Amino acid sequence: MGAAKETLGEEQPWAEVSPDAARRLLIAAVDAFAERGYHATTTRDIAGRAGMSPAALYIHYKTKEELLHRISRLGHDKALAILRAAADGEGTAADRLSAAVRSFVRWHAGHHTTARVVQYELDALSAEHRAEIVVLRRLSDAAVREIINDGVRAGEFDVPDVPGTTLAVLSLCIDVARWFDVGGRRTPDEVGALYADLVLRMVGAAQR
Amino acid sequence: MGAAKETLGEEQPWAEVSPDAARRLLIAAVDAFAERGYHATTTRDIAGRAGMSPAALYIHYKTKEELLHRISRLGHDKALAILRAAADGEGTAADRLSAAVRSFVRWHAGHHTTARVVQYELDALSAEHRAEIVVLRRLSDAAVREIINDGVRAGEFDVPDVPGTTLAVLSLCIDVARWFDVGGRRTPDEVGALYADLVLRMVGAAQR
DNA sequence: CACTTGCCTAAGCGCTTGCTCACCTTCAGG
DNA sequence: CCTGAAGGTGAGCAAGCGCTTAGGCAAGTG
Numbered sequence: 001m002g003a004a005k006e007t008l009g010e011e012q013p014w015a016e017v018s019p020d021a022a023r024r025l026l027i028a029a030v031d032a033f034a035e036r037g038y039h040a041t042t043t044r045d046i047a048g049r050a051g052m053s054p055a056a057l058y059i060h061y062k063t064k065e066e067l068l069h070r071i072s073r074l075g076h077d078k079a080l081a082i083l084r085a086a087a088d089g090e091g092t093a094a095d096r097l098s099a100a101v102r103s104f105v106r107w108h109a110g111h112h113t114t115a116r117v118v119q120y121e122l123d124a125l126s127a128e129h130r131a132e133i134v135v136l137r138r139l140s141d142a143a144v145r146e147i148i149n150d151g152v153r154a155g156e157f158d159v160p161d162v163p164g165t166t167l168a169v170l171s172l173c174i175d176v177a178r179w180f181d182v183g184g185r186r187t188p189d190e191v192g193a194l195y196a197d198l199v200l201r202m203v204g205a206a207q208r
Numbered sequence: 209m210g211a212a213k214e215t216l217g218e219e220q221p222w223a224e225v226s227p228d229a230a231r232r233l234l235i236a237a238v239d240a241f242a243e244r245g246y247h248a249t250t251t252r253d254i255a256g257r258a259g260m261s262p263a264a265l266y267i268h269y270k271t272k273e274e275l276l277h278r279i280s281r282l283g284h285d286k287a288l289a290i291l292r293a294a295a296d297g298e299g300t301a302a303d304r305l306s307a308a309v310r311s312f313v314r315w316h317a318g319h320h321t322t323a324r325v326v327q328y329e330l331d332a333l334s335a336e337h338r339a340e341i342v343v344l345r346r347l348s349d350a351a352v353r354e355i356i357n358d359g360v361r362a363g364e365f366d367v368p369d370v371p372g373t374t375l376a377v378l379s380l381c382i383d384v385a386r387w388f389d390v391g392g393r394r395t396p397d398e399v400g401a402l403y404a405d406l407v408l409r410m411v412g413a414a415q416r
Numbered sequence: 417c418a419c420t421t422g423c424c425t426a427a428g429c430g431c432t433t434g435c436t437c438a439c440c441t442t443c444a445g446g
Numbered sequence: 447c448c449t450g451a452a453g454g455t456g457a458g459c460a461a462g463c464g465c466t467t468a469g470g471c472a473a474g475t476g
Contacts (some may be wrong), residue, residue: 039247
């Protein structure tokens with residue numbers, strides 16, 4: 001009550017989802033999926049969290065799986081956009097890799113409930129939907145590999161195994177969604193800074 | 209048929225589980241949980257994979273959750289033993305950290321089906337069982353932190369944030385279970401070697 | 417031999433699941 | 447004032463769930 005429009009002007013998540021009821025259902029689903037997992041979440045639970053009857057869900061989404069797909073798609077779009085923005089940015093390869101890791105990790109920590117669904121519920125998608133998502137994931141991988149390759153070519157980085165290191169960097173960042181705890185001592189910013197430093201060390205970028 | 213005792217003499221997994229029927233059920237459960245997740249797996253599926261009727265499961269295990277708990281407990285015991293063996297081993301801190309990462313990663317890749325259940329189905333455990341497992345996880349964290357602290361004290365490592373780096377190292381290794389693919393190009397040994405190198409870089413250990 | 421014990425199955429109970437259907441309300445446009 | 451679309455509800459269906467029960471069979475023991 002009264003918290004309807006907290007910090008107005010801030011980039012509101014899920015703004016692209018309309019109408020309002022569909023967005024409320026989607027947000028409820030993100031919370032429920034993140035908390036219990038897709039298979040352990042019931043459609044009644046989602047509807048209940050959104051303040052609606054179970055049947056209301058099916059006015060806006062054909063199935064429970066379509067809800068997951070929508071969440072997964074939007075989340076992957078956002079994650080890819082973050083990485084591409086860093087890859088296409090200005091500065092040295094070290095600057096861009098640092099920026100990529102920092103913003104990517106910040107998103108996984110700050111939106112860890114969304115990220116958890118996006119990163120750990122891929123198996124619950126239908127074969128067609130999963131195939132669509134896998135394409136986006138390969139693009140994310142390409143964005144990071146691109147930066148690392150640039151750094152190697154420029155002599156900034158020392159990386160014996162570029163594909164393997166790319167995989168490790170992404171894996172490290174993604175797993176933040178699993179362990180990050182809002183009640184914990186670290187802020188998303190702090191984790192992002194720590195991880196950016198660790199990743200620069202992994203690629204052998206000369207420090208300071 | 210005939211494959212009953214393949215490569216006899218090799219350390220057989222789940223040898224500590226008896227009788228034979230209970231072990232077959234547990235192995236079937238590991239496969240099913242790893243493939244579909246705990247909640248998406250039915251007791252009929254587990255029993256079917258073990259070649260038994262659904263009711264047979266309840267002769268050996270009280271509930272489906274007890275099966276998960278047994279798997280999780282044994283897996284965490286094994287994971288902790290691997291880390292402790294490395295932490296208590298001989299050599300410099302760099303030697304021990306390298307050995308810890310190498311063997312820990314090798315286990316997560318080689319037994320990625322077990323590791324997936326162990327690492328990603330914690331939420332499906334009952335509150336009491338989860339509490340028991342969390343203790344083991346804290347001990348694993350302590351083992352790694354111990355090595356890193358040793359390295360810092362000896363001047364071998366340069367680590368500004370020991371708890372954060374410990375978390376990142378464990379996170380990196382654990383996430384191998386999520387992406388490792390048997391059909392992929394890398395063997396568990398290769399991933400272990402790559403990761404050991406990456407982690408030594410993360411802690412600033414002087415290379416060669 | 418009778419009897420217990422260990423291990424297994426067929427059948428099915430009670431409940432929850434994803435999803436549907438008949439119906440209701442609100443409201444803009446002619 | 448009537449109409450039709452949009453968005454919601456209560457009740458409930460068919461299927462599948464975790465788990466139980468009654469009973470069968472083989473092996474070991476007095």
